[in-house]
Amino acid sequence: MSVPFVRLKVVENQQSLVIEKPVSGLSLHGNIQIPGDKSISHRALMLGALAQGETQIQGLLLGEDPRSTAECFRALGAEICPLNTELVRVQGIGLGNLLEPLDVLNAGNSGTTLRLMLGILASHLGRFFTVTGDSSLRSRPMSRVVKPLQEMGAKIWGRKDASLAPLAVQGKQLKGIIYHSPIASAQVKSCILLAGLMAEGETTVIEPALSRDHSERMLQAFGAKLSVDSERNSVTIFGGAKLTGQTVIVPGDISSAAFWLVAGAIVPGSELLVANVGVNPTRTGILEVLEMMGADIQQENQRIVAGEPVADLRVKYSNLKSCEIAGDIIPRLIDEIPILAVAAVFAEGTTVIRNAEELRVKESDRIAVMASQLNLMGAKVTELPDGLEIAGGTPLTGVDVDSYTDHRIAMSLAIAALNAQGITTINRAEAAAISYPNFTSTLQQICQSN
Ligand SMILES: O=C(O)C1=C[C@@H](OP(=O)(O)O)[C@@H](O)[C@H](O)C1
Numbered sequence: 097m098s099v100p101f102v103r104l105k106v107v108e109n110q111q112s113l114v115i116e117k118p119v120s121g122l123s124l125h126g127n128i129q130i131p132g133d134k135s136i137s138h139r140a141l142m143l144g145a146l147a148q149g150e151t152q153i154q155g156l157l158l159g160e161d162p163r164s165t166a167e168c169f170r171a172l173g174a175e176i177c178p179l180n181t182e183l184v185r186v187q188g189i190g191l192g193n194l195l196e197p198l199d200v201l202n203a204g205n206s207g208t209t210l211r212l213m214l215g216i217l218a219s220h221l222g223r224f225f226t227v228t229g230d231s232s233l234r235s236r237p238m239s240r241v242v243k244p245l246q247e248m249g250a251k252i253w254g255r256k257d258a259s260l261a262p263l264a265v266q267g268k269q270l271k272g273i274i275y276h277s278p279i280a281s282a283q284v285k286s287c288i289l290l291a292g293l294m295a296e297g298e299t300t301v302i303e304p305a306l307s308r309d310h311s312e313r314m315l316q317a318f319g320a321k322l323s324v325d326s327e328r329n330s331v332t333i334f335g336g337a338k339l340t341g342q343t344v345i346v347p348g349d350i351s352s353a354a355f356w357l358v359a360g361a362i363v364p365g366s367e368l369l370v371a372n373v374g375v376n377p378t379r380t381g382i383l384e385v386l387e388m389m390g391a392d393i394q395q396e397n398q399r400i401v402a403g404e405p406v407a408d409l410r411v412k413y414s415n416l417k418s419c420e421i422a423g424d425i426i427p428r429l430i431d432e433i434p435i436l437a438v439a440a441v442f443a444e445g446t447t448v449i450r451n452a453e454e455l456r457v458k459e460s461d462r463i464a465v466m467a468s469q470l471n472l473m474g475a476k477v478t479e480l481p482d483g484l485e486i487a488g489g490t491p492l493t494g495v496d497v498d499s500y501t502d503h504r505i506a507m508s509l510a511i512a513a514l515n516a517q518g519i520t521t522i523n524r525a526e527a528a529a530i531s532y533p534n535f536t537s538t539l540q541q542i543c544q545s546n
């Protein structure tokens with residue numbers, strides 16, 4: 097049911113999300129079903145395409161990023177049914193059998209699609225591929241995957257010494273390496289592991305801190321041979337295995353749940369139940385930080401679904417206090433920092449976020465954009481080279497803000513607007529569909545005027 101104080105204004109292809117807090121105030125109530133996990137959705141489509149036989153994916157995220165992955169792997173020869181149902185079927189083509197596409201592969205806005213796919217393409221002997229993305233993706237750094245792939249013997253060309261897309265790839269027989277990654281990045285780790293699937297010998301990736309481990313879990317489920325040394329944050333893949341199609345059940349995305357967890361915690365009088373949330377420990381940094389800030393979040397009905405831990409999360413409004421977010425927890429909450437910045441605006445005291453320089457090379461420079469847009473609303477946020485300093489407790493006022501076409505920024509600003517006086521307009525809000533196509537309708541359903 098649509099309520100008048102959350103509405104969409106559409107002008108040509110651009111959507112503005114208008115949030116007008118009623119004078120009587122508002123609170124949030126209800127049960128929320130969140131979309132499927134984006135990281136797991138990409139990996140299920142890719143491994144399904146590389147496997148022998150059929151893969152069935154339940155609960156795939158029907159957002160724009162997985163659509164880009166599906167489009168690329170269709171062009172590479174996998175049969176993937178239209179992404180319009182809860183159950184997606186992929187007829188795999190078998191490892192090493194991808195076709196040479198007739199046109200450029202376009203990863204759209206999705207860093208995960210482009211970086212993981214590069215590892216797969218580089219190891220497809222004798223075939224030539226070209227890859228690109230939208231203007232945001234074409235400005236994001238690719239050397240972090242190109243360099244280790246070149247060490248394995250890959251042939252890759254592109255702008256600025258092959259550090260920026262568009263890129264061209266000549267598939268080669270690769271050799272296993274031991275790679276000490278300078279950054280904790282699941283995209284780098286996964287790219288190298290995927291390249292290692294068909295490389296000669298063993299391929300090892302060692303990270304400075306643990307990043308999300310969905311690739312490791314799913315590769316093993318599809319039949320790859322892997323060994324994990326969690327003390328050293330090291331994973332080894334043994335080349336030459338065969339992958340077999342599987343049934344994958346995709347849990348809800350904790351990165352999408354994060355918007356409701358913060359909304360429920362900061363909007364007075366709220367109580368929300370967010371159902372079916374993936375709570376893989378490599379992703380739950382957000383829960384640890386919100387608990388540190390004094391949020392009231394209970395995990396209910398904890399269970400394991402197809403190898404991934406899942407729970408329902410109940411959040412109630414509470415008074416938050418500031419905290420420090422830095423160090424090894426950063427990769428376990430990297431995509432949640434924009435919405436954590438919103439939580440910090442409504443917390444007592446000054447929150448400091450450090451070691452998060454990776455945010456500068458996401459879909460937008462999330463440090464600069466969150467600071468500038470929250471400050472337009474009246475917050476006191478200071479940019480640090482590698483994070484943010486947020487003085488909590490200043491009231492916000494509705495103004496015009498911009499998503500910079502970044503989905504996480506659009507949704508974070510919408511949640512901030514729930515506690516701002518007057519009318520907030522979030523321009524270019526259509527970006528939310530990258531990871532959360534139903535964000536606005538869910539927001540409309542849970543908002544109640546007091
Ligand atoms: O592997 C993945 O699915 C992802 C890894 C993270 O990126 P980095 O590996 O660049 O940190 C994250 O920000 C992105 O949304 C998804």
Ligand SMILES: C=C(OP(=O)(O)O)C(=O)O
Nearest residue numbers: 205206207208209431458
């Ligand atoms: C950074 C993100 O995704 P990607 O790197 O896949 O574009 C994200 O979803 O926040």
